[in-house]
Amino acid sequence: MTDTPDATPDRRPGGRTARVRAQVLDAVRAELAEHGHEGLTMEGVATRAGVHRATVYRRWRDVGGLLVDVIDAAGEIDWQPPDTGSLRGDLTALNQEIQQSLVERPSFAVALMAASFHSAPAARAQTRLWTDRYAQCEVLVERAVERGELPAGRPTDARSLLIAATAPLYHELVLLRAERDPRLPERAARAAVLAAAAGAFSDAGS
Missing domain, CATH: 1.10.10.60 (Homeodomain-like)
Structure with missing residues (x-):
């Protein structure tokens, strides 16, 4: 290209x-x-x-x-992060969206990721898109702090939490090419929430 x-x-x-x-x-x-x-x-x-x-x-x-x-x-699409009333629910819903985009056949999301490796401008555009999406999803963490699900006195790095919650979907479906597991979105969300509540993604350090 x-x-x-x-x-x-x-x-x-x-x-x-x-x-x-x-x-x-x-x-x-x-x-x-x-x-x-x-x-x-x-x-x-x-x-x-x-x-x-x-x-x-x-x-x-x-x-x-x-x-x-x-x-x-x-x-440019008017996409909004999920708002289910809990951090675990929000991350599960987000993961379900991601999973659907990766398992549908043919998958435009997977093809676009592959194409970005062959075009530097496309790779930069994709980085901009994902940076914007992560910024949009920071509200999930803000709401969780307001609800008392995450410690207010120990700020959580929203991007690190979001990456930890969503990464298993890409690992299983893109890298390992595994079959769709309907339990994975919730399982990955639950693990990330437990880690966050324990301070694993605290800005204050480990």
Whole structure:
């Protein structure tokens, strides 16, 4: 894949421009999920989108540009962290979302992760997206402190807790390619909550 600068088309264009962008990005998601990054081509995306390939080349330049924009588009979705009334419930719900995205076939999430290893701009865009998602999810820890589930006098590193809670999903489903375990989202959440309550993710140190 050819890398491009991190510049992307206008993030919220209107009218025909918005329709073309939506068609092309939908095509990128479908092509990437079905054929992986190896099979993602400008021509294939243009054909699936029903858009002249010159338009695709002019707006996105190459496959790297398409990947960056499709990741940026994910960040534009009005996603909100779960709010179940407990930290364990919130993390379980979050893990269930992650698990579903990883086990569906074809999995766009897995294909996009793989593609980011072949495009530096896409990798940077994915890092930006995940950084934003972690920041959004810090509210789960804030609410847990307010409810008394986590110690208020010993601040919890929210990002470390979130990584610990979600990492088992990626380890099992992406690295080990294990079968979906419906108990894993809750089990991983429970372990992370117990560790957090014991001060394992305290900013004050070990």
